[in-house]
Structure formats: C-alpha cells, structure tokens
Amino acid sequence: MDRREFLKLFSMTVAGFALFGCRDGLFGTPVKRDAAPNLADFENEVRLALSKMKPGMELVRVPMPAAHKIPGASSENRFGMAIDLDACDACGKCVLACIQENNIPLSGPELVARGQFMHWIELFGGAPAMCFHCGDAPCEKVCPTGAANHTPDGISAMMYKRCTGSRFCGANCPIGARKFNFEDPVASGRSHKFNASVPVREKGVMEKCSLCLQRLQDSRQGFKALHPSESWRGRGVTTACAAACPKNAIIFGNWLDDDSPLVKAAKDRVLYAPKAIASLDPSIVYMRGRR
C-alpha cells in the first residue's frame, strides 16, 4: 500500500466513523417525533411541576430598587415586579400564562426526570420565582458573546441569535433561572406557538424570563409614533403572569415612576429578595407584611 492509497483509505475511514455518529438514536431506533402539543399537555406539565415543587428560598429584606448605576441606563425607566406573598396561593396560573405568552416548549422526559422544567416561572416553596433581572447581573458578566445583556430600561435581556450556547451564564446564576434548549423545540414536537410575536428559541440557546419585553417594545413603538418627543414610561403595560394572577399578587411596573402601580403597591410594604441574589440589586422583589 503506498502513501496515497493509505491516506485515501485513512481519511475515508475517519470520515465514515464521524458520519456514523451523526445519526438520530445512535444504535437504537430513531427518536419518535410527536405531533404538536396542545394546551392540555402544558396544563398537565404545570400540574406536574407544582407537585415537584422545589423547597423555599431563604429571603432577606432589601430596599426598594432605585435607578441603575450601569452606564447607559435610563434615569426614567427601570421595569420590575413585586410579588405579594401574602396574597399568593401558589395556584400556578402565572406559569401557564407565561408558557402561552412566550411559547415555552414542553420540557421533555430527560429534563423532567432530573426535576427540571423549561418554565420561566418556577415555584419555590409556594413562591413564584423567575429571573430577578439583577442590576449587577452575574450571568451578563460571564457571557462571552454579549448575548446576555442589559437594556437601558433595566431588563436583563437575551439576544438569541448572538447566543453560542456556552452555558456559562447558567452556571453563574445563583438561583438557576436560566433554561437551556437541549432539544430543538420545533423538530422534537414540543412547542406550540401560542403567541405570534415571540419567536420559538432554537436548539442550543439559553432562555429565561424576558419581563415580556415584546409587550414593552410594542408599547414603546406605539407611544413614540404618536409622541416622538415625549419620554415613554411604559404605563399601561403588564406582564402575562401579572395579568393572569387571580389574586393580583404579581404587580408589574416602573420602579422610577411614582404613578406606576408597582411603586404604589410596594410603597408601604416590607420588601424581600432571595438571599443568594439580594446583594445583586434585583428588579423583582417579594412583598410581605405592612410597614
């Protein structure tokens, strides 16, 4: 065998082995793709998640969120939420509303077996928790590409197209609010596009609570088209979870706007945040008891 023949044979073998690996279900039958799920499937999954609820987080008192100190931050807007733990009865309607608003796919058996769900809102000991949109967000610091970034309005946002899936942000989130798309939600038949204005995320990117960024953007565009020179404060916008709460326990608003329902509700309440992120300037806080 001369060198040319050997090289040809060798490279063909290498390519063959590598290509053999590129198959669905390496040695078994290919994974079956189900039909697109319907609302009942998602309702069942929320029920399952409620039955596997994680233990409660330790809460500490925090002051009311103030304007961001990061460069480029708006001095007029900092969106956030307050969750009234005295009113919340852990019904899980916010989780389902979030799924429908943001087209969150079903979690899949592998993830559920490990006690994990794709849901952006999860209940920890009866308290709903999502990404807290920290002002000093640890996830944004470690993202290599800048896909996890902060908008001037105080939202910890995700640029899905810029995400390369290093999952460093997920490792660095103290409360594990970030969810990774291990499977392609569309190809695996786990997603249902309830809301046309939110794209379904692709395989290999991180996702998490966006504070219903699309609703804020629509409001901003509409407002700016009519009042180009006035400043937009996000009045009248609410998130899907806040709108769905039957007890009105989740209140969305602008921390820097005194007319916002958020500031009105949180003014005379004691505010708490999970201990793990209390020092990171969270935009979402818990309310409990009156001052």
Added chain:
Amino acid sequence: MIFRILLYAGLALLLPGLVALGYSLWEGPAAWTTDVRTFWGVPISLFVFWIGIAHAGTLISAILLALGVKLDRRTSLLAELTTLCALVVAAVFPLMHLGVVENFYMVIPFADARGSFANVRSPLVWDFCCIAVYALLSLVFFGIHLFSERFQALEDLRRPMAWLLFPLVLWVHTIVSLDFATTFVPQWQGAFFPLYFIAGAIYSGLAMVNVLLVAEGCRVRLLEKLMMAFSFLMLLFWGWIFAVKGEWNFSVFAFGALLPQLWWISSVRESPVGRLAISISVLFGLWLERYYLVSPTNPEAFGWIDVGLLAFSIGLFTTLLVVLRIKLRKPIEGGELLFGELDEKPVPVVEPHTEPLTSREFIVLRFPLLVGVLVALVYTLWAVSRPALDTVSVLLPNVAPLFYPIVALVAALVLCARPFWKIATDDALLMNSKAKSLARRLSVVFPFVVLAFLAGMFYAGGSSTPSKYSTSSDISHFVESDSVAVPDSLHARAIWNARCSSCHGTDGKFNEKFIREFYPVPQKLTAERFDSLGEDSLVHVIMNGRTNMNPYGDRITEPEARALVRYMRSLAESNEPADISASEKNESAPEIDEPVSETNESAEVAP
C-alpha cells in the same frame, strides 16, 4: 516499533471516539451528561485536563531552560511536542461543548456589522485570547528549538523566548482557573484556584512526559523526582479544600496521591511497567479531579458518549503525537545528540555570577519587552476608555487579563523579526531556493495579515449612523394620503429603527461589514430600483422574507410593511447624491405615494 504499536492503539481509541464526537455534534449538548447546576460536563473537564498538559510541556522545557537546569534535547523537544498536540486536543472540546457550534466566532473580540462585540468581561473571552497567544508562541518556541541545530541565530533566541514563555504559561493557566474562580458556584470558589490549577497542570504534564519517556525507552530522574514532589503539593491542596469546603474525594486521592507513593519501592520504579502504571494513575486521578470539579452535583451519571469522548481525546493525542514524532525523527534524533546529552552548545564565557541587568538575555529582551509593554498599555487605555461599549462598564480588571499575553506576543514578534529576516535573506544559510522564496513571501504576507487582523479588531467598518445620532428633523415626511390604513412616517420610522436598522442601518445604508458577512450581497436601494420593483413585491419580501432576510409577517401588519416600503424609499431618496435632477424625483414621488386600495380591507393601526 513502539511507535507503531502506539499508533495502532491511538487509532483504536480514536475511531470509536469519532463516533461519539460525531453523535455529540449532531445531537448537541443533550448527547453527553451535563451537570444540573453548572450545565457543564465531560468536554469541559477534558478541556481543563488537556490544556493543563499543554501548559506543562512548555513550562517544563522553558522553566528549566530559563533557570539553567540542564535537560537533554530529546526530552525537552518531547515536552514541547506534547504541548502542541495537547493544545489541538484541548481546542476541540470547548468548541464541541457549545450549543450553537457555528457561532463560536462570536467569542473572538472582533467588531461585527451590528456593532456587537464579544463581552470582554467574560473569563471565556480572556481564555480564548490567552490560549490563542499561547498556542502561537509555543509553536514558535518549538520551531526555534527544532531548527536551532542548523542556525546559530535561532539558538541564541531560545533563552530569551524561554524567559517570555515562563510567565506566559503561569498567566494563561491562571486565566483558565478564573473560568471557575470568578463564578458563584460554591464548589468553584477560592482565591487559591490559580495556584491549585498550575500545580495540577505541572503534575499532570510531568506524568505525561514520564509516560512518553517510557515509550522512548529511557528515564529522566529529575522529572520523576519532580513528579513525586508535586504529588505531595497536590495532597496539600486537596487537604486545604477538605479543610475549607469539607469536600474529599477518595478516588482522586487514591489515584493522584496514594498510588504514586509506590515509587518509593525500588522494584516498581526500576521497571518500565511500574513507571508507566504510576504515571497513568496520576493522569487518571487528575482527570477525575477535573471531572468532579466541573460536575459537582451528579458525577455518577456517566454515559457511553462520555466514555467515547474520553477515548477520542486520548486517541487523537496519541495519534497526533506519534505521527509527528515519526515525521520529525530526523531533527529530534538527528546528529549525534542522544539522551543525557546537553541541549545547548556551551556558552563561551561562563561567569560565576552576572548582574540581572547585564545578563545576555536581558540585553536581548529589553527592547522587544519595551515595545510589548507600550502596545499593551495603549490597548488597555483604549479598551478602558472605549465609548462604543457604552452599555457595558469595562473596568481595568476586565482588560488586565490580556495585558501580559499582549506583551509576550508583541515582544516575541519583535524578538524574532530580525533573526528570521536574517535567515530568510542570507543566501548562505538556506540551501534550496524554494525555501528561500517561501521565506521571503511569508515575511511579506505575515505583516499584512497581522495588520488586517488589528484593523478588524479596532474598526467595525461601515457608513451607517447609529440611531442615537439621528434626529427626527432630518427625515422628510412622505405620506400625504388621507387614508388611515397606512400608518404615518413616524410610525414607520419607529418600526424601522426597532426592527430593521440593526442590519440595514438607521439611514438605510448597509455598512461594509454587513456586505462582507452575507452572500449574496444585498442591493443598494435607489429610488429607481424601488420604482422598478414596485411596492407590492417589496411588501411581499418584508412579510415572507428572502435569502438572508427574515420573514416579519408574524410580527408586523401589512399596512405597516407598506409604510416601511415608503419610508425606505424616502431614505433612498435622501441618500442619493444631490446632482440627480430634483425635478425627476418630484415627478416619480407622488405616483408611489398614492394609497393602494387593498390596504383598506384589514386596516389596523397600532396604537
């Protein structure tokens, strides 16, 4: 003979490993086991393991050379070859670990069309840059060593290069440890991590070189003694972790520290099998240590793909090393150099003591170092004061990790420039004309490549105005229709700035980078082109997409798309040079701005 056996063994591991690699690439991170808490798994542990070995090879060779410890040529060349092969293996794993592998280039700090820049605050970006510099300089160091026999100029370069590489290796591995030490994961925290990682890297590197020395059929007692010393150092670190965090892993302790103590038994250390077993036990123990570090919460879930990836890394390393070793047989074994012989030609004047500032290395190095420090300072000042990154506060600690790698890179380039130029131009030194012309061509092309890369780093290109600079006054109103169905120009402008301007630019001119990133190249929009294409077809493109353009049908309404087309036309008009006769434009404009009847059906104006 031994190499042939090793080659077959390597291939036997590599080929099944390739199946695991291919499946992992196809299936994504779901293929292998990932930790619930950290999302990381075997690929990152393999990366840390192999990058440790990559650092140790040069470290052993360069530090011993710099400190004046004599090591024979074959051993040090072997150590440097280990570095290069381990770097190749280590580079595979962070890449395949990614969820979207084709987006890996976004980690490179290189400004792109949309003005997005890698996040220089992230340890992963520091990692990438530092390891890239390290790989380049290791390659240069190895090349210099390989050809130092033939050219005295290169021989003189070795010690100064060793002095440059010595701190670089420590620096780069410190940065690798910061991947872990800067995070919030409790198991990854600790100010001692840099030292811990460097000690682990040297320990595993020594074990790897000892394995290879067994294959070469010889032993270097110095390296064996060093390995034993490091086994106690690692034990110290593990004890410290136990004292601070209460974590203790018996299998890591057994393989990494307990089994190597068999070295004290003379019959074990005198037999090659005994030495091989001890070194492999150390390597396995250290890999286990990295695996438990990366996956702290569920290390017992270890699947077939994980085993396959492990086999792939060992197979690739062995195959690469053996093939290179066989190819480089002549320069490595050539001449009369044998084991145990001194590596360097004797230094002409051996002084018992030289002041550091008058030593030969310092005199050679001082000018390149000065240039390197200056370049690094300029870079740091530029990065800290960079106004373009105005949503991210870049502080000194965020850019400081790149300081020494830049110094080392620039200093090494300056240091090597003259000797390389001399060799390339000196007719007496190069034998055949082919090599000469190649060397000359390289010396012209290389500076151009460097300059182009630097230009790309600092200049994002493009003529587009960022949206914050455009004011409402410079856009003419263009909708004169009385129909409420078509949203007005301000609304269209708001949509344009929110949805389109990231690619098309706020002013409608694509920037140059955009054109370079996409194929086919988008057409420049002119008023004539608008008129020839017609409004309906452009609305269709906006709603349904075309080649590189995303469909927007589910996000904006058709009247909005129609308003966008008109807005684009007004942008195209304002971008046209003034010498086109104004009358021509005025004639065509009203025709286009007439309201189209279809839009009245489903009239829906966003509030």
